[in-house]
Amino acid sequence: MACINPDGTLTEVARRVLEAMARRGAAFAAPEEIATAAGVPLHRVRATVRETGRAKLIEGDGAGWRLTGLGREVLDLDEGSGPA
Amino acid sequence: MEHNTTGDYHIQTALPRLNALAPAFEAETTHGRLALEDYRGTWVVLFSHPADFTPVCTTEFIEFARMAPALKERNTELLGLSIDSIYSHLAWVQAIRDKFGVEIPFPVIADGNREVASLYGMINPEESSTETSRCLFVIDDKGVLRAMIYYPLTTGRNTDEILRLIDALQTTDRHRVATPANWRPGESVIVPPPRTVEDAEARKGLGYECTDWWFCKTTVPGPGPKG
Numbered sequence: 001m002a003c004i005n006p007d008g009t010l011t012e013v014a015r016r017v018l019e020a021m022a023r024r025g026a027a028f029a030a031p032e033e034i035a036t037a038a039g040v041p042l043h044r045v046r047a048t049v050r051e052t053g054r055a056k057l058i059e060g061d062g063a064g065w066r067l068t069g070l071g072r073e074v075l076d077l078d079e080g081s082g083p084a
Numbered sequence: 085m086e087h088n089t090t091g092d093y094h095i096q097t098a099l100p101r102l103n104a105l106a107p108a109f110e111a112e113t114t115h116g117r118l119a120l121e122d123y124r125g126t127w128v129v130l131f132s133h134p135a136d137f138t139p140v141c142t143t144e145f146i147e148f149a150r151m152a153p154a155l156k157e158r159n160t161e162l163l164g165l166s167i168d169s170i171y172s173h174l175a176w177v178q179a180i181r182d183k184f185g186v187e188i189p190f191p192v193i194a195d196g197n198r199e200v201a202s203l204y205g206m207i208n209p210e211e212s213s214t215e216t217s218r219c220l221f222v223i224d225d226k227g228v229l230r231a232m233i234y235y236p237l238t239t240g241r242n243t244d245e246i247l248r249l250i251d252a253l254q255t256t257d258r259h260r261v262a263t264p265a266n267w268r269p270g271e272s273v274i275v276p277p278p279r280t281v282e283d284a285e286a287r288k289g290l291g292y293e294c295t296d297w298w299f300c301k302t303t304v305p306g307p308g309p310k311g
Contacts, residue, residue, distance in 0.1 A: 003116065011116065043161065044115065046122040 003051040010078045016040055017048045018075045021058060021067045028064030099205040099232065106130075106221065106229040107203035111165075114173050115191035118163070120227065127160035127254075128223040129246065132206045132216035136168045136176040140240045144218075145177075146186045151243045158250050159225065162190035166216055167201060170194040211237055222250060224257075259304040272301040 003014035010018065020038035021029055031049055035042040049065055052058045057071035067075065100107055110119035120128070131148070133141040148162055155162060166173075177188045193200055195216070201207050206216040218235035230253050235241055252263040261273040277298040278284040284297055292300040 013116065041161070043118065043122040043126060046124075047116055047118045050119070050122075051117060 003048050004055070010074065013040055013044050014048050014052060015075070015078055017045055018052065018057065018067060018071060021065060022072065022075060024066065026066060028061045028066050030064045034065070100203070100221070100229055102229055102232065104229055105227050106223045108227075109200045109203060111193045111195060111200055112170055113163070113191035113193050114170060114177060118191060118193075120223070123161060123163075123223070124227065125225050127158065127225050127250065128163055129155065129160060129220060129250075130163045130165065130204070130223060131218070131220040131241075132165045132201065132204075133218060134212065134215035134237050135166055136172045137179070140238070141166075142176075142180060142184070144240050145180055145188055146184055147241075147243045148190065149186050149188050151247065152189050154247055155250070158247075158254060160250055164190060164192040165195050165200055165206070166192070167195050167198055167214065169196055208234075220246065222246075222253065224253070255304060261302070261304065264301075273304055275300040275302050 003011050005011055009015075016038040017034055017040060020034050023037065029037070031042060031045045034040075034049070035045045038045065040048075049058065049060075052071065053060060053065070056068055057074055058065045059068050060066075106120060108120050110117060110121075120130075133144060135141065145164070148164070152162055168176075173192045173194055177192070180186055180188060195201050198207065201216050204219065204221060206219045207214070208217050211217060215237065217237060218239070218241060220233040220235075220241065221229060222231040224230050231249055233241070233246075233249075248268065251269045252267060255269065255273065256262060259273065261275060263273055264271075267273070272293065275287070275292055277300075278287060287300065290302075292302050294300040
């Protein structure tokens with residue numbers, strides 16, 4: 001999966017996208033908001049959302065996305081292991 | 085993509101159609117897995133090149149990289165493609181950075197199974213049965229294919245023309261006009277000919293510069309479109 005490195009850590013873009021969602025807590029964020037908050041181009045956000053959604057790291061309500069419990073775990077682990 | 089009984093790929097060589105929705109795809113790229121749908125709201129220049137580590141392609145990549153900021157001003161992203169592997173793409177991009185001092189800012193699709201090349205008719209068997217030709221597709225922010233340029237394997241593309249083409253298309257969208265030969269932003273544009281007597285009469289007071297009733301030009305604001 002392109003959003004996760006072979007060693008299990010998140011890619012730089014995926015980490016920035018998930019961090020932007022983490023900062024919003026339980027609120028759903030639209031891809032456009034995530035792109036602005038993460039400083040990542042919108043097309044990269046959409047790609048990351050698709051892939052991390054498939055991996056159950058995030059969940060959507062049709063208009064926006066937020067981290068799942070698994071997503072928080074992976075992000076915490078990733079931050080604990082240094083830069084991806 | 086179709087497979088025959090031996091498992092070989094059958095390459096579709098039919099071209100996509102202008103003003104139809106561009107064929108959808110999802111593919112591995114040097115920036116991760118991307119889908120055309122991800123670019124919704126943004127114009128895209130999708131271009132193919134025959135192979136990595138070839139001199140003409142290298143000059144094109146360098147010029148496309150230099151053009152990228154100007155494209156961004158026009159809400160347009162670059163997306164490259166060849167049938168080489170991700171590892172080959174990464175090595176080539178790194179070689180361009182190391183040898184020419186140019187960072188390649190755009191993703192490059194690794195189309196090893198020729199899925200995207202097939203969708204867009206990028207392989208011309210008369211020229212090469214395996215390599216993608218120098219094809220370039222301009223896809224607008226609604227996913228509609230607006231222009232195609234096909235070059236032979238031997239001729240590098242002209243980035244000035246690509247920018248001019250996008251400026252012309254975006255100006256056409258914004259002002260409902262056409263652009264004459266060799267048009268550049270800031271120059272006069274062509275007003276569509278009238279289709280009724282009423283239209284022909286109505287335009288007399290609009291201040292157009294007319295050579296004949298069917299050949300009128302006007303000016304539009306702004307040096308170039310931004311989106």
